[in-house]
Amino acid sequence: MEYEIIHDDSMEVLTRMTDDSIDAIVADGPYGLKFMGKKWDYDVPSVALWKECLRVLKPGGYVLSFASARTYHRMAVNIEDAGFDIRDQIMWLYGSGFPKSLNVGKAIDKAAGAEREVIGTKKGQGNIPNDRGDWGLKSNEPVKITTPATPEAQQWEGWGTALKPAHEPIVMARKPFKGTVAKNVLEHGTGALNIDASRIDYNGEKPNIGGRGAHTRGDGYGFKALGEDLEADPTGRWPANIIHDGSDEVVSLFPTSSSTKTPVSDGRSEYNNQVYSGGLGLHNPTNSHNDSGSAARFFYCAKASKAERNAGLEDFPKQGKDRHWAQSEGRKDEGEQASSFPVANLHPTVKPVALMEYLIRLVTPPNGVVLDPFLGSGTTGVAAIRLGFNFIGIEREADYIPIAEARMAHANDEIIVLEKVGAEWI
Numbered sequence: 294m295e296y297e298i299i300h301d302d303s304m305e306v307l308t309r310m311t312d313d314s315i316d317a318i319v320a321d322g323p324y325g326l327k328f329m330g331k332k333w334d335y336d337v338p339s340v341a342l343w344k345e346c347l348r349v350l351k352p353g354g355y356v357l358s359f360a361s362a363r364t365y366h367r368m369a370v371n372i373e374d375a376g377f378d379i380r381d382q383i384m385w386l387y388g389s390g391f392p393k394s395l396n397v398g399k400a401i402d403k404a405a406g407a408e409r410e411v412i413g414t415k416k417g418q419g420n421i422p423n424d425r426g427d428w429g430l431k432s433n434e435p436v437k438i439t440t441p442a443t444p445e446a447q448q449w450e451g452w453g454t455a456l457k458p459a460h461e462p463i464v465m466a467r468k469p470f471k472g473t474v475a476k477n478v479l480e481h482g483t484g485a486l487n488i489d490a491s492r493i494d495y496n497g498e499k500p501n502i503g504g505r506g507a508h509t510r511g512d513g514y515g516f517k518a519l520g521e522d523l524e525a526d527p528t529g530r531w532p533a534n535i536i537h538d539g540s541d542e543v544v545s546l547f548p549t550s551s552s553t554k555t556p557v558s559d560g561r562s563e564y565n566n567q568v569y570s571g572g573l574g575l576h577n578p579t580n581s582h583n584d585s586g587s588a589a590r591f592f593y594c595a596k597a598s599k600a601e602r603n604a605g606l607e608d609f610p611k612q613g614k615d616r617h618w619a620q621s622e623g624r625k626d627e628g629e630q631a632s633s634f635p636v637a638n639l640h641p642t643v644k645p646v647a648l649m650e651y652l653i654r655l656v657t658p659p660n661g662v663v664l665d666p667f668l669g670s671g672t673t674g675v676a677a678i679r680l681g682f683n684f685i686g687i688e689r690e691a692d693y694i695p696i697a698e699a700r701m702a703h704a705n706d707e708i709i710v711l712e713k714v715g716a717e718w719i
Contacts, residue, residue: 294708296674296684296701300694303338303666303687307345315349315685316483316661317357319652319673321644324361325368337368338666343375346666352470353477353484355656357383357463359644365462377466383534385648388542389596390458398450402442409439409446459543463652465534482658491655492529493592530590532655536648539593547590594647602643602670605703606696609637637696643669649676657682671697675704 299306325337337360346356356377360368365382373379402409414435441447470477470484477484537543603609649672657663661682665673668686670693677684678701686701688694 294678294681294683296678296705297686298668298671298674298694298697298701299685299687300689300691301687302689304342304345306687307342307349307666310345310349312348313351313481314662315354315664316351317355317653317657318346318350318664318666319357319649319656320665320667321359321669321673322667324359325364337364337371340371340374342666343372343377346664347376347468349664350468351481351483352468353474353481354468355380355483355486356466356468357652357656358466359385360462360464362458362460362462365464369464369466372464372466376469378469379464380467381465381534383463383465383536383652385461385463385536385538386459386543386546387461387538387596388459388540389538392453392455392457394453394455396450397452397454398441398446399439401446401449405443405445407442407446409442411437412440413438482661486532486655487657488532489528491532491592491651493532493590494529533591535591536651537591537593538595540595592651594645594651597643597645597672601646603637605699605701606637609696609699611637644672646672646676646679649673650680653677653680653682668697669693671700674701678704678708681708 322338323336338358343356350356356372358368358372369379369382399409414437416435441450467484470481474484653663653673653676657680663673663677663682663684665684665686668674668688671686674684674686674697686697688697
């Protein structure tokens, strides 16, 4: 297994790469939201860049690219216009998003220079002070409850400007190829999804065919067709195009099943953090407890913890904040007040390692080469190393290079230690 980090512009590097040399691209690139005023996030990757990605991918090679709910259409269209076939959209659901919504009533009073009467306080929610009129951005300190000062503010009190963010879509696209999938797989090793390695364990759940079983094909989720014994397929459920973070808020959206199970971390790894993947992957914990939700039928893992995003950075200065969104839209004063969560990994959008592992495993053939043209702090590389894939990561921003190098070296060192002692990941 080999990995490489290239500090350069992605377009420049891609133009120097060999045709048909990459097996899969898994990327968390710019969303085009101007996040935190970062220049690298002013637009989604261009059609020209995706054309270069198309060229370097083997025929049938997959692209998995994260996107924003607001700009997904631009990401998907650019990838499609570059020549890729859009195959699906994977939806990553989570419960920890915070609405950056302007309280219109407060904004009207502020514009009028009217002082609102304080009528009480309420407990904050553990984030930043709510002195801008935003909902969902509160600290642990008491938050003032005020009443509208003008008739206009009274009319528009309770109105806002944004919904709570609770999902990120992932574009799933494939490079076109000639002939059949079977022929392409035999020739290039690409074009298919690693379904069995990505299946989700039943963990004792009983089949519930509902109205599905009137045909002879089964339901596509591992249950057998009507007329056969109603037993769960021992290989697990077919992987779905939904992924979630296991939070109560998300789990409550799904139908209830009394035998669903949720894993318990054994503490052996920074990355063994509320992961339920099933199948043949590195994360397949057996210790679990009963739960009343049913979202375990989909892959899930928690968002990246502080320990995970900083693994390997113990000697780095604590120069970032893990409330990066607090500094967006020029709110430097609020960003400064979020300093109680110092982190060495200053990248604002760190994905969970287990999530990237799942995605890489799904689209990459054995011994394949994974490319991330937007490496950031190196999470895709960490995941590829832990899975034993060859990896190339490209990153333009100098601040993130040493972070990615240290995190990936740390992951590689863990693999080497485990090999020496004959241990294995769970």
